Ligand SMILES: CC(C)=CCC/C(C)=C/CC/C(C)=C/CC/C(C)=C/CC/C(C)=C/CC/C(C)=C/CC/C(C)=C/COP(=O)(O)OP(=O)(O)O
Ligand SMILES: O=P(O)(O)OC[C@@H](O)CO
């Protein structure tokens with residue numbers, strides 16, 4: 001199992017309700033993996049509850065860590081965001097330092113995958129939480145991508161537009177400067193059309209909110225990627 005081969009993932013928010021029927025459709029959709037994560041009201045209880053339900057299906061399950069207190073055992077990978085365009089060091093390396101200080105001796109480092117986030121929607125919760133500097137030129141974003149790949153050697157660069165569909169020209173430019181680092185794109189994918197547009201440039205597309213708004217449209221995004229990938 002290698003996350004670099006994933007083309008489509010669903011991101012389930014532990015703070016949101018999902019019926020068994022909808023969860024079954026998501027997990028049997030043909031998506032490559034389930035990412036569990038959110039930016040607020042994530043608790044150990046709601047993570048454990050959702051993970052237990054997802055575990056019935058045989059597909060890779062990842063926890064995207066947003067608080068130290070909500071880390072639960074049993075995931076295939078733990079994705080650890082570092083927000084490259086936050087000016088508050090807490091979100092770049094501060095919480096990470098605290099977590100490693102506390103648990104460093106017991107960590108299985110092969111399960112931890114750092115993600116270099118570049119948050120591009122000023123209105124999303126994650127941008128507000130992390131004081132992300134979203135007023136960026138294309139050159140700024142390309143520099144963050146290069147910083148992720150060549151300086152920090154991060155395996156993932158994540159263009160995060162959570163809640164809105166992003167600038168695909170910029171996604172194309174970022175893809176053009178990355179060679180080893182894998183490009184995740186997330187934000188506003190709500191149809192086959194938006195899935196295809198984002199997947200034209202990103203290595204992996206992440207589909208979140210539409211799961212809770214229109215389950216049929218969410219499932220369409222998997223089919224769209226499969227068609228495009230051939
Ligand atoms: C039990 C045990 C041994 C535990 C060990 C703990 C462990 C695994 C430690 C790992 C080591 C480590 C380095 C941990 C880091 C800890 C940490 C808290 C890091 C900070 C992560 C961070 C920068 C979070 C900021 C928020 C963020 C970028 C979240 C990403 C997810 C996201 C944007 C979701 C979208 O949110 P949503 O709620 O859907 O929002 P919308 O309203 O926009 O839809
Ligand atoms: O919820 P949406 O807008 O689909 O975004 C997906 C993901 O990038 C959120 O972290």
Ligand SMILES: [Mg+2]
Nearest residue numbers: 013162208209
């Ligand atoms: Mg969301």
